[in-house]
Amino acid sequence: MTELSEEYGRPLGGYALIMAAYGGAVAAVTALAVLMGKRPPERLGPLDLLLMGVSTHRLSRTLAKDPVTSPLRAPFTRFKGVSGPAEFEEEPRDKIGELMACPFCLAQWVATGYAAGLVLAPRLTRLFGATMTAVAVSDWLQLGYVKLMKEAE
Template sequence: MTEITEEYGRPVGGYLRIMAAYGGAVTAAVALAAFLGKKPPERVGVLDLFLMGVSTHRLSRTLAKDSVTSPLRAPFTRFKGVSGPAELKEEPRSAMGELLACPFCLAQWIATAYAAGLVFAPRMTRLAGSTMTAVAVSDWLQFGYAKLMKEAE
């Protein structure tokens, strides 16, 4: 694996461990659901898909970019500055750093957790999704307000 990592120039071994952890988590969730007799929803409705999409977007950005969550990323990243309103720019030190500092990478994990939540605790999952969706809408309103104020000056 070291040869591949050196030749490829990326932390391939770290990526492999992350993929294994993801696969293991999904396998464990499926096995637990089967053991408990939990069934997935017959279909994912439009409202659930909306909540899942918007809340996944918001939570992935919060975990990957927010100043307040930087202590979670600090062991795996280096601070490089500010990248936008209330967001940090960080350089990954490892494959784990890439995962934690990349909202696109985290989105798959978060959406998968949301899907599992719909199986194990749908009411609480929808409440959490609604909360993060409200935060995302608030963010968009804050940006719109700031833009309007700037244009009014």
């Protein structure tokens, strides 16, 4: 694996570990659901997909960019500066840091957690999804308000 990493200039070994951790987490949640006698929903409606999508976006950005969650990322990243309103730019120290500082990378984990929540605790998961969706909508309204105020000046 090291030879491939050097040949392609990417940390393929680290990526393989992250994929193994993801697969292990999915297997563990699946086993837990089976032991608890839980089954996935027959179908996901449009509201479930909307809540899942918007809350995944919001939580992924919160985990990867928010100043308040920077202590979670600090062992794996280095602070570079501010990247946007209430967001930090950080560079990864290692393979885990690449995952922790990338909202696109975290989204798969967050969406999988949300899907697991729909199986294990659907009511609580939908409440969480609605909360994160409200935060995302509020963020967009805040940014829109600031833009309108600047245009009005």
